[in-house]
Amino acid sequence: xxxxGDTIGILGGGQLAxxxxxxxxxxxxxxxxxxxxxxxxxxxxxxxRTVAGYEDAxxxxxxxxxxxxxxxxxENVPSTTADILSAHVPxxxxxxxxxxxxxxxxxxxxIRELGLTVPNFIAVSSLEELEAALMTIGRPSVLKxxxxxxxxxxxxxxxxxxxxxxxxxxxxxxxxxxxxxxxFEREVSVVAARSxxxxxxxxxVCENRHKHHILDKTLLPAAVSPRTEAHAxxxxxxxxxxxxxxxxxxxxxxxxxxxxxxxxxxxxxAPRVHNSGHWTLGGAETSQxxxxxxxxxxxxxxxxxxxxxxxxENLIGDDVARWxxxxxxxxxxxxxxxxREARPGRKMGHxxxxxx
Amino acid sequence: xxxxGDTIGILGGGQLAxxxxxxxxxxxxxxxxxxxxxxxxxxxxxxxRTVAGYEDAxxxxxxxxxxxxxxxxxENVPSTTADILSAHVPxxxxxxxxxxxxxxxxxxxxIRELGLTVPNFIAVSSLEELEAALMTIGRPSVLKxxxxxxxxxxxxxxxxxxxxxxxxxxxxxxxxxxxxxxxFEREVSVVAARSxxxxxxxxxVCENRHKHHILDKTLLPAAVSPRTEAHAxxxxxxxxxxxxxxxxxxxxxxxxxxxxxxxxxxxxxAPRVHNSGHWTLGGAETSQxxxxxxxxxxxxxxxxxxxxxxxxENLIGDDVARWxxxxxxxxxxxxxxxxREARPGRKMGHxxxxxx
Numbered sequence: 001x002x003x004x005g006d007t008i009g010i011l012g013g014g015q016l017a018x019x020x021x022x023x024x025x026x027x028x029x030x031x032x033x034x035x036x037x038x039x040x041x042x043x044x045x046x047x048x049r050t051v052a053g054y055e056d057a058x059x060x061x062x063x064x065x066x067x068x069x070x071x072x073x074x075e076n077v078p079s080t081t082a083d084i085l086s087a088h089v090p091x092x093x094x095x096x097x098x099x100x101x102x103x104x105x106x107x108x109x110x111i112r113e114l115g116l117t118v119p120n121f122i123a124v125s126s127l128e129e130l131e132a133a134l135m136t137i138g139r140p141s142v143l144k145x146x147x148x149x150x151x152x153x154x155x156x157x158x159x160x161x162x163x164x165x166x167x168x169x170x171x172x173x174x175x176x177x178x179x180x181x182x183x184f185e186r187e188v189s190v191v192a193a194r195s196x197x198x199x200x201x202x203x204x205v206c207e208n209r210h211k212h213h214i215l216d217k218t219l220l221p222a223a224v225s226p227r228t229e230a231h232a233x234x235x236x237x238x239x240x241x242x243x244x245x246x247x248x249x250x251x252x253x254x255x256x257x258x259x260x261x262x263x264x265x266x267x268x269x270a271p272r273v274h275n276s277g278h279w280t281l282g283g284a285e286t287s288q289x290x291x292x293x294x295x296x297x298x299x300x301x302x303x304x305x306x307x308x309x310x311x312x313e314n315l316i317g318d319d320v321a322r323w324x325x326x327x328x329x330x331x332x333x334x335x336x337x338x339x340r341e342a343r344p345g346r347k348m349g350h351x352x353x354x355x356x
Numbered sequence: 357x358x359x360x361g362d363t364i365g366i367l368g369g370g371q372l373a374x375x376x377x378x379x380x381x382x383x384x385x386x387x388x389x390x391x392x393x394x395x396x397x398x399x400x401x402x403x404x405r406t407v408a409g410y411e412d413a414x415x416x417x418x419x420x421x422x423x424x425x426x427x428x429x430x431e432n433v434p435s436t437t438a439d440i441l442s443a444h445v446p447x448x449x450x451x452x453x454x455x456x457x458x459x460x461x462x463x464x465x466x467i468r469e470l471g472l473t474v475p476n477f478i479a480v481s482s483l484e485e486l487e488a489a490l491m492t493i494g495r496p497s498v499l500k501x502x503x504x505x506x507x508x509x510x511x512x513x514x515x516x517x518x519x520x521x522x523x524x525x526x527x528x529x530x531x532x533x534x535x536x537x538x539x540f541e542r543e544v545s546v547v548a549a550r551s552x553x554x555x556x557x558x559x560x561v562c563e564n565r566h567k568h569h570i571l572d573k574t575l576l577p578a579a580v581s582p583r584t585e586a587h588a589x590x591x592x593x594x595x596x597x598x599x600x601x602x603x604x605x606x607x608x609x610x611x612x613x614x615x616x617x618x619x620x621x622x623x624x625x626a627p628r629v630h631n632s633g634h635w636t637l638g639g640a641e642t643s644q645x646x647x648x649x650x651x652x653x654x655x656x657x658x659x660x661x662x663x664x665x666x667x668x669e670n671l672i673g674d675d676v677a678r679w680x681x682x683x684x685x686x687x688x689x690x691x692x693x694x695x696r697e698a699r700p701g702r703k704m705g706h707x708x709x710x711x712x
Binding site for chain 2: 025030324
């Protein structure tokens, strides 16, 4: 169990690490950020910084020696990195969650084995296997690389007019899964946390709207039935317990059908604080960032009470140029990430309206 | 007007600077802390640090060159320091507020000239003058050094059984004022802000309870009449306008009498964020720290809406050892300052209960 004055190590220097560091400060905790060269806005709010590659064993060892626990802001932490660190210091969430969620096939198999519903899927590693899989899954379907996909990258939609070869070329011939396309009504997620003592909490279900495959808006309450709301939270708890997970994570779902026919399918697990949980910063009694810090510190979790109706909006690229107008909106919660350059598609900040 | 990405310079590295830096981050602002050697918990959450004395002209000049505006966490900034900085960069609040509030005689004269009520006072600079003043003010009265007093330091109560000489010795023969003792019902304060554009906002009146001359608890709403509440806020606005003030400040008052006889007397002005405003962190739509950052950045002010009934409690010295219990209290807002050592009388953190 950590105590005030201790240091948390964070892999990654982006906005998620930054918001974790800001959440650690009110507990008197220090943060040490480990990130490669680049624009690392988390550096600006942290006590210590290491600039090194994730494969730099010497740098990782010194880093491990300087902190009481290591956590991370992204799911693609190389397994060798996690292994080197784990030999010296607790790494939370435990690397097993990374191993499972880094590979879509392993992840979806794990979820299905828990008795949760996922869209039908088949692993494919060649054009021939893809063609065979298409016979089973049908069209439309989605070809997704097993590893390193995010924000719609590494994905190809296979409609009636797309050949297996074009899709296979589009994802660069990487090991993949072919997944049935779900004609969903809406996309929702649950942000949840599990403590070292095994306590589980889940925030209310979030409804997520995407634009160009990037999260645009999160709205609460989600337009789903109470049964679906409860089902989604229970699914998150089941996943956390099966992983022996410690920290905050998100489960993304598709909601198909409506009314009595409403069906919930798990899309993916993010083993980290999540964009669809940004509304909790000011919109819930405990933010997801504080919750994560509490969990990895071995502390009791905080209240997940929502403080009103919520509208969270990402500021992508040039959206951030609206800052002066946003500052003038009474009661608006603004979070800018301190990134140097507003490139197209880059998450520069977010705003949250809490309608009490 | 500052823009996201700019840097705010802060004189002082204690908890007030730390909470200002934490409030600046969500706007994408960086902070550069200037403080002498010592325990400077603000360093742990800031992008840049200068360790130097407040009289170090070279260090002040480099500091000024690296920031877009300078502000401070304490009212005893030496006037030479303010002058050196002002020659290179805007200093907000403007040094005039420091000059007036650093000297109790100047401060109380200024307040009285605004038509506000203060306890009767006379400047004294010798034992003879003190004896003469006692003939006018009477007993009980309070002898206070004109400069550098805080948390009850530099003060001597003169009751019937205390000689002028003992009181004069107690404050070390420093230039002082003799002030009538006010048999007050309660102590209250108003935390308020004024923007560069001249907009004024005031948070609700706070009721403050002290222990050993140090703030122990702040409660809202204060048990004062609506007339007194309005009167206190109007007094704060009058003071801000007369000073041409930009930033957050607090006005401390004594409330004497009750019901229709309730009288408000100004005790002192603090030209900075103030301990009695700590409840705004989580207890109001905009914290006093965010409000100060908005003001000194030349931005519009935020909403001062209070989110419930408030109980703020300081964690002094060993109180901070209660942290593990506090962490388990649902919905409690905790702010620990990251100080290395819990000495008696030292402010280590605070907690706020918001009863919605």
